[in-house]
Amino acid sequence: MIPLNYYIACAVALYIIGMYCLASKRNMIKLVMGLEILVNAAHLSFIAFSAYISVGFIDPLGHSIVIMSIGFAGCVTALALTIVTYAYKHYKTLDVRKLRRLKW
Amino acid sequence: MKVDRIRVVGLTAAVLTILVFSTLIIEHEFPVFKYADTDQPPKLVENETGIIGQEVSRFLWDYRVIDLIAQAFVLFAAAACCVALLRIEERKR
């Protein structure tokens, strides 16, 4: 089997990619996608750990947590996209750098 | 051109961070289940029917029932949030 450290390195790389996406993208929908990438990093990490308890067996706790957590990520995405529709209605653009009226 | 330079710098910084962390992680062994309670040998979950969907839901219902019921309430609250945000304002001017 592939050593576990590669899976953890992938999960942390996904987390850094998600943070980079949140920091640098301008389109609001891309920011919501960045949130999804962040959550998927944690999901990958859970599934990888649950397979390495001992060779050939899988710990069911990690999988059950991921099943429930995918539901939560979906709820947050739904709410975020609702707010994005209203932001488009107010600002007439999807560029998050135009949302700068609140300062200091 | 100025914006492009910032983007290039940001991208290089992100790629460097990923490489540094990957090297660190691959060098340092992760203590997998090192601190787990090994007094109890790993219990196998019984597989009564062969249908994997039923087995998964039986495991969830046996062990994590509090989380399942709370998740039902969270889904209801998320639907309520979307209804609250998508409501129609009555114009009473």
Place this chain on the structure above:
Amino acid sequence: MFTPPLDALLMFMVATPAVGWVADKKGYRKVQGIYASASLLVAAYFLYGLYKEVAKNGIILIVGQPTFNPPFGACLEIDMFSVFMAFLYIIIGLFATVYSMKFMERDSGLTEYYMLMLGMIAGMTGIIFAGDFFTLFVFWELMCLTSYALVAFRKQRWEAIEAGFKYLIMSAAGSATILLSMSFLYGMAGTLNFAALATSLTNTASEGWLYTTLTLVMVGFGVKAAIVPFHTWLPDAHSAAPSPVSAMLSGVMVQTAACALIRILLLVFSSAQPAWQMTLAVFAVFTMFGGNIMALLQNDLKRLLAFSTIAHIGYVLFGFAIATPYGLTASLFHIMNHAIMKTLLFLCAGAFIRQTRTRDLRKLRGIGRIMPITSAAFTIGTIAIAACPPLNGFWSEMMIIAAGIRAEMIIFSTLTLANMALSVVYYFRLIRIIMLEMPTEVSKRATKAPISILIPLLILAFLCVFIGVYPGPFINASSQAAEAALNIEAYIEAVLGGL
């Protein structure tokens, strides 16, 4: 199902649309507010029964099935710390709900509003009752989702949408960080139960991965608890939300994140205790300075109060970083006092804003002469939060400094004292603007606030004075809660003792 108070809150939340539909059919507007207040009173009654049970039997453990197995199963574990905080949430929620009956009467979507308020209080109660990390995360998501929608509630204004979007992005990134740290803890220990984690992770002092997980936990909870590099969502969100929602967010939601953080740090990371104590103390000092210095520059009433919340969370985190029973008692007492004072200030600010339709301090000058009762309550709240002697803020802030000195953290205590002195500047500036100046044209347009808005304000002002004059029973309650939070052996015993 769960315990009675949590059951009551969740069931009443689900039943609110039925009440709202009947009210809309018949044309009554007030029914939803009265229903929400009544459900909070029922939940408070059940919580009192739960308190008596915890006082008699020690820690209560709620499990799903009789065949409960600690490494796998979800559980709720209720001790005095949980009951103390849950009382605070329900009482502050009751004040905010009674206030919003009159305040939100011209808004649409009242059914959804009260449903989301009940949902937020249920989520906060579930966080503080949870005995397993994933159960905490489920109720954390309930609290977060309802608060996103409540901040963006007045969606026809651009400000609410902008503040709501920024808040959502930052807070969801924090939740994802918490999930990643949960996965590392699961990888190390094979379980997510707090008691099992506390027994497993005891001799891990030289483990690099534990410190990585500790960093992720502090970042994740720190986004919601408004620790200074991660606080930038707070001023926007608290100014753009409707005033009762701002009172709930500032008064109790930020403190919920701090309490969840301290519970996890005490139970799970007890082997790295010197590391997280020092880190938390340094972050607390940065938070205090950031909040106080930014508050000096504000001209918007609600933004100033939001930055003051950041400073007070800094004081609370400093008390938590001391981690002795006296320090924890001081912090919990300050959480209670700050909740009462900050709710009073935000509700008074809401009354001013409702009457004059502006939040600018330069235009609100002299409004004290036109709205006397509201301004008197506002002045009592401001004097209390500036730590002046006969009121309640003085006792808790002095206790935090005394705890710091007793624990030999002299430099941090001096910085905290300097911050408290610095904050007096902008609190007294508020009193001068509201009470002592001549009214402008904008503030002359105000009328006196209606009676149902004044009642919560007067009760809260009376509580400030009462706790200040007679703090004994409240300090006693806080110290019982603090002892329960620090009593890790009893916590582990309640779950694993039977096995």
